[in-house]
Amino acid sequence: MERRDWVVGGAVIERRGRLLLVHNLRRSGRRDWTTPGGVIDPGETLIEGLTREVAEETGIVVTAWEGPIYEVRASAPELGWDLRVEVHRAARWHGELRVGADPDGIVVDAEFVDLDTLAERVDGTSMWVTEPLLSWLAERSSRGRVFRYRVDGTPDDLRVVRQ
Numbered sequence: 001m002e003r004r005d006w007v008v009g010g011a012v013i014e015r016r017g018r019l020l021l022v023h024n025l026r027r028s029g030r031r032d033w034t035t036p037g038g039v040i041d042p043g044e045t046l047i048e049g050l051t052r053e054v055a056e057e058t059g060i061v062v063t064a065w066e067g068p069i070y071e072v073r074a075s076a077p078e079l080g081w082d083l084r085v086e087v088h089r090a091a092r093w094h095g096e097l098r099v100g101a102d103p104d105g106i107v108v109d110a111e112f113v114d115l116d117t118l119a120e121r122v123d124g125t126s127m128w129v130t131e132p133l134l135s136w137l138a139e140r141s142s143r144g145r146v147f148r149y150r151v152d153g154t155p156d157d158l159r160v161v162r163q
Contacts, residue, residue, distance in 0.1 A: 002080065002149055003122070005083075007039070008038060008083065009050030009087075010086070011035055011037045011073075011087070011089075012089040012136070013093060014089075014090075015017050016112075017115060018114055019112065019113055019115060019137070020110065020113075021112075021118075022058065022109070023106045023109035024055050024108070026134055031115075034122070034125055036057045036107075037053050038056075038057070045096075049090070050062075050088060057094075057099070057102050058097055058098070059095050059098035060097065061093060061097055062092070063092045063093060064090070064091040066090075067089050070132050070144060072146075072147050073148045073149070074128045074148075074151055075086075075149070077150075077152075079155070083128075087133075097110055119134060122134075128151075128160060128162065135147075149162055
C-alpha cells in the first residue's frame with residue numbers, strides 16, 4: 001500500500017461573535033460542517049495554500065494570519081495515511097461570503113455560526129476537527145497546542161482515538 005501524507009491548512013475566521021463554517025458534501029455522500037481550508041498543493045507554502053482554499057470555498061480574502069493557533073496530527077496506519085493540519089486565525093480579511101467557486105465541488109454552503117450553537121452544528125464531524133476547535137475556542141490560547149489521533153478501521157467504519 002502506498003503511504004499518503006496530507007498537509008492541510010485550516011482557518012478560524014470570526015465576525016461579531018460568530019465563526020465561519022463551511023458545509024461539505026463529501027464524495028461518499030456524507031455531510032459535515034468544518035472551518036474552511038484544505039489540502040496544500042505542491043509548491044505552495046501553507047499560508048499561500050490556506051489563503052487560496054479560503055478564497056475558493058468562501059469568497060473571503062485573508063490578508064493577515066495569526067498562528068498557527070493549534071495543530072492536528074492524525075495517523076491511519078491501516079489506511080496508509082498521515083494527516084497534519086495547521087490551523088491559523090484570520091487577523092484581517094475582506095470580501096463577501098459566497099459559495100460556488102470551490103473547484104473540488106465539496107463546499108455547498110457557508111455561514112457565520114453563533115458560538116452558542118457551534119458545538120451542535122459540528123456534531124457528527126470528525127473528532128480530529130471538532131475537539132481541537134472547541135478546545136481552542138474555550139481556551140483562546142495562542143501557545144500552538146498539538147492534538148494527536150490514531151485512526152483505525154475502514155473508511156466506512158473509522159475508530160478515532162486521541163493519543
